[in-house]
Amino acid sequence: MLIIISNPASGDGTGLQFVKQHVIPLIQHMGKYIEFETTGPGAAEQYAQQIVQQHVNSEEPIDLIISGGDGTVHEIINGIGKTSCVIRLILCPLGTANALYSTHFPVDPTLSETEYRLLGVRAYLKNNFKPLIITETCLYTENHECVKSVLGVVVTSTALHAAILHSAERLRATIKSLERFKLAAMENITLWYKANLMLLSHNDVHPTVYDPNTDRFTALSDDILTGPFAYFISTTNVDRLEPAFQISPLFSRSPPLLAELDLVLVRPLRDPEVRADDEVSRTNFSSKLMNVLQSAYQQGAHVNMRYTETDASVNSDFIVEYIRATAWKWIPVIAFCAFISRDV
């Protein structure tokens, strides 16, 4: 069964037109297909859930052509949920960032934009598919009770990246391009996040850390990394979050052999010039963090950046910690204020 799901609000809003003009002519020889247009947030998730429920006993694969961005894919994955149905996703990158698509189909300057956007459909016509790793993120109460579970195929973030996404959403109505992520980064760049990161082993697969000196992953000595964190992101299936922003480049350069997550983090207190978690340090550190993020645009060069770049003889720490793990726990450090009332 073949279904086309289009999000008319993704990217610059031309997804529906693209499907009609370019996708349908390529697939109509295959026979019947269904078209579905999303009507608002949550519509793609609900629709995908309904489709899977209707075909739960079917052995035929469900082929979903998705015209939209990573947010639409995310909703569809959550609608599908944990199922035994075979679902094949065929992406048309009509979103803003298109992280999943641009990782698997890096921009090719020899192709027109239309041809580039059709690479996914052409791969489908050649029956060319790759499996995706699906992650599950659970949100816990302080009593360790899981109150929400979210599936994902691209990124789970906290700290600066989560703040960027939050601010960028506010700018969506006025800025349709990737520029909104840069503005959102500037708004939040001086914030640090107090938390501890617990790295977990699963099925005897232990966390490893990338060593740029040897270009290898080696065993990690600590399984709890203390904050504050200036940056934290956990990606899967992708080496980038937009076509040129290669934040987790090792996913492609040194692919994980198992279902592992690539974690990219920056902990400012590792910087020899940072003495305290205060306003001045945060402001001073923000220019270093901005350089790290800018270097991600240079084929992921940030993974080799050191705190002291000027003197090659000084073997200073690498700024980015790049970790591979099957699971992790982010434990925010919450400052409690005790208000004591006294009878006078």
Ligand SMILES: Nc1ncnc2c1ncn2[C@@H]1O[C@H](COP(=O)(O)OP(=O)(O)OP(=O)(O)O)[C@@H](O)[C@H]1O
């Ligand atoms: N008809 C609609 N009107 C408004 N919003 C919609 C509609 N249909 C879906 N949405 C919402 O649009 C949001 C953005 O979609 P999507 O992520 O595909 O585009 P994008 O943000 O431009 O791309 P990317 O995530 O790749 O940057 C989704 O999270 C979804 O909830």
